[in-house]
Amino acid sequence: MANKVLSIEIGQTLTKVCEVEHGTKNTKVFNCFSFQTPKDMLEDGYVQTSEEFANSFREKCAEYGIKNKNVIFTISSTRIANREILIPLVKENRIKSVIQANSQEYFPMDISTYQFTYSILDVVTEEDKKEKKYKLLVLAAPSDLIESYYSLAAFCGLTVVAIDYNGNSLFQAVKNQFTQETSMVIKVDEFSSLLLVIKNQSTVLQRNISYGADIAIQTMIDSNAYGENLSYEEAANLFRKQTCILESLNAGESMKDSSRQEDTTLTIDEKIQRTKIEITDSLRYLINNIMRVIDYYNSRNQEHPIEKIVLTGLGGDLSGFSDLLSFEVGQKVLVLTKINATNIEKALKNEQLSYGEYVTAIGAAIAPLGFMAETVKLIKDKKDKEKDTKIGWILLIGGLAISIVLILTSLISHISTVAKKNSLETKISSLEPVEVVFKEYQSVEVLYEKMQSIQSLTELPNDHLLAFIQELEEKMPANINVLSFTATTKMVTMNLNVTSKEEAAKVIVQLRTFESLDDIQVAGITETNDESKIKTVNFTVNCTYQTNTAINSENSAASTEIQAE
Structure with a gap:
C-alpha cells in the first residue's frame, strides 16, 4: 500500500521539502515548499539539531496543511566514499553480504564506523573470461553522519523511513526520460555539482564537482549593480527572471578595459555590463570541470559518446547558463522540464518554484538506497534474530x-x-x-x-675469421685487389682497389650481406689513372663484427647488480 512521506533535501542555503507518495510505480507529488536553512546547521552533509529549523519546518507544514511525520532524507557529503566494483552474478538478496565480506578491500579504512549501501549500475560481461557480473556503485557513509539525520528527525518529531544518496535520488527522478541514447544530467547546486551519465536507463558514470552556482549569485550580490543589499533568495530570483550571463566565457574580452574603471565613473548600464562579465567569468571553473568529465567519458567510450546533455538544479534556473554551457562544450544543453512524477505542475504552482529545485527531493522517494542508523539497525537485527530463533528450533x-x-x-x-x-x-x-x-x-x-x-662466453667474432675470408673469396669480384688486411677481436679493416666506382659499390653491397658483420664503414675512396690511362679506385672498408649476445647479456646483468648495490 502506498504511503505519503515528506522527502527532504537540506541545502547550504535552502531546505527543500516535498510531500510525495512513496512505494508506488508512478510517484505523485502533493506539495512542495522550501525555507531558509539556519546558518552553520549544515557542514559537509552533517546536520545539527536546530530550534530555528524545527520551527520553520513546523510553520511551513501548518501553512500547507501537512500532518505527515514520516520522512526520507537525501544527502550529499564528501565524507561519503564510493567505489565502482564488479561482483559475480549472484542472487540480488545476496549482494549485500558479498559487499560486506569484501568491504575492507573496497574501502581500506576502519569499516566498523561506516554504513554501506549500493546500487546496481549494470550487468557486464568480462572480455577475457566471458563471464557476466554485476557492476555496482558501493557507498560507504560514516555512521555518525547517518545518526545526525536520525537525531534531527527525532528533534523535529519525525520518523525516518529511509536515507538516500543525492546521486541515486537524481537518477531515480530522471531515468525514464532517457531511453537508448547516452545522456548526461548535470545538477548544479549552490556549492557543488553532480554529473550523471545514463545509458539504457542505467548509471554508467557519476562524478561530483566542488563548484556550484553560489559564486555567480554572490558576484551579483557584491556588485550592487542589480540593487543594493540583495538577499540570497532575491539574487537567485533575479537570475531566473533576467539573463545576467553572457553567451561565452570570452564574450566580454572587448569590454574588460571599461570594466576596470571606478564605479563612480560608470553608468548603470556599464555597471550591469561589467557585472555580467564578472558573473560569466565566475562560472569558468565550473564549466571547465564539466568539460573535463565529458572529455574523460567520451575518450573512453568513443563508440557511444554523450549524445544529450540536460541541466537541472539551481544551475538550470540561471537564465542564460544553458546557452553559455552549450557554447563552451560545443553541444546543445537543455534545461530539465520533466521528471518521473505526476501532479508536479500543480505542486509547483508558486512561480518561484522549479523542477530543478526539487528534482532530488522527489527522486529520493522513488527508490531510496536506504542508509540506516546503527541504533535502528540493532533493533531490526534483534527482531530478525528472534524470528530466526523460532525457525532454528524447528530446524534443530x-x-x-x-x-x-x-x-x-x-x-x-x-x-x-x-x-x-x-x-x-x-x-x-x-x-x-x-x-x-x-x-x-x-x-x-x-x-x-x-x-x-x-x-658461449668464450666465443669471439674473430674465431670465424677463416670462414669470413672464404666468404670473401666467394662473393668478391675476381678483379679486386686486397692491399692490406687487418683483423682484431671486434673488426676487420681492408684496403682494397677495383677498376671502377661501380665495382666498389658492388663490393660494399656484397659486404653488407655478410651475416657475421654488424656495420660497414667506407672511408677514403680515391680514383687514379696510371701512365697507360688505366683507372683504379682505391678505398678502405671497416667491417665491425656482430657482437656476442651472450657476453652482452652477462655484462648487462653485471651492470644491473652493481647499480643495485
Whole structure:
C-alpha cells in the first residue's frame, strides 16, 4: 500500500521539502515548499539539531496543511566514499553480504564506523573470461553522519523511513526520460555539482564537482549593480527572471578595459555590463570541470559518446547558463522540464518554484538506497534474530534426526576411505627410488646449461675469421685487389682497389650481406689513372663484427647488480 512521506533535501542555503507518495510505480507529488536553512546547521552533509529549523519546518507544514511525520532524507557529503566494483552474478538478496565480506578491500579504512549501501549500475560481461557480473556503485557513509539525520528527525518529531544518496535520488527522478541514447544530467547546486551519465536507463558514470552556482549569485550580490543589499533568495530570483550571463566565457574580452574603471565613473548600464562579465567569468571553473568529465567519458567510450546533455538544479534556473554551457562544450544543453512524477505542475504552482529545485527531493522517494542508523539497525537485527530463533528450533529437531542418519553413513564412508589411504601409501613407498633418479636428472640438466653458457662466453667474432675470408673469396669480384688486411677481436679493416666506382659499390653491397658483420664503414675512396690511362679506385672498408649476445647479456646483468648495490 502506498504511503505519503515528506522527502527532504537540506541545502547550504535552502531546505527543500516535498510531500510525495512513496512505494508506488508512478510517484505523485502533493506539495512542495522550501525555507531558509539556519546558518552553520549544515557542514559537509552533517546536520545539527536546530530550534530555528524545527520551527520553520513546523510553520511551513501548518501553512500547507501537512500532518505527515514520516520522512526520507537525501544527502550529499564528501565524507561519503564510493567505489565502482564488479561482483559475480549472484542472487540480488545476496549482494549485500558479498559487499560486506569484501568491504575492507573496497574501502581500506576502519569499516566498523561506516554504513554501506549500493546500487546496481549494470550487468557486464568480462572480455577475457566471458563471464557476466554485476557492476555496482558501493557507498560507504560514516555512521555518525547517518545518526545526525536520525537525531534531527527525532528533534523535529519525525520518523525516518529511509536515507538516500543525492546521486541515486537524481537518477531515480530522471531515468525514464532517457531511453537508448547516452545522456548526461548535470545538477548544479549552490556549492557543488553532480554529473550523471545514463545509458539504457542505467548509471554508467557519476562524478561530483566542488563548484556550484553560489559564486555567480554572490558576484551579483557584491556588485550592487542589480540593487543594493540583495538577499540570497532575491539574487537567485533575479537570475531566473533576467539573463545576467553572457553567451561565452570570452564574450566580454572587448569590454574588460571599461570594466576596470571606478564605479563612480560608470553608468548603470556599464555597471550591469561589467557585472555580467564578472558573473560569466565566475562560472569558468565550473564549466571547465564539466568539460573535463565529458572529455574523460567520451575518450573512453568513443563508440557511444554523450549524445544529450540536460541541466537541472539551481544551475538550470540561471537564465542564460544553458546557452553559455552549450557554447563552451560545443553541444546543445537543455534545461530539465520533466521528471518521473505526476501532479508536479500543480505542486509547483508558486512561480518561484522549479523542477530543478526539487528534482532530488522527489527522486529520493522513488527508490531510496536506504542508509540506516546503527541504533535502528540493532533493533531490526534483534527482531530478525528472534524470528530466526523460532525457525532454528524447528530446524534443530529435524536436524538431529538427519544427523543420526548422516553419522551412520559417514562411518561406512570412513572405513572405505582408510582402506584407500593405506593402498595409496603402499604405492608411494614403491615409487620412492624414482624420485632419487629424477633429482639426479635435474642436477645434470642444470650443470649442462651452465656449461653451455660458459662455452658461449668464450666465443669471439674473430674465431670465424677463416670462414669470413672464404666468404670473401666467394662473393668478391675476381678483379679486386686486397692491399692490406687487418683483423682484431671486434673488426676487420681492408684496403682494397677495383677498376671502377661501380665495382666498389658492388663490393660494399656484397659486404653488407655478410651475416657475421654488424656495420660497414667506407672511408677514403680515391680514383687514379696510371701512365697507360688505366683507372683504379682505391678505398678502405671497416667491417665491425656482430657482437656476442651472450657476453652482452652477462655484462648487462653485471651492470644491473652493481647499480643495485
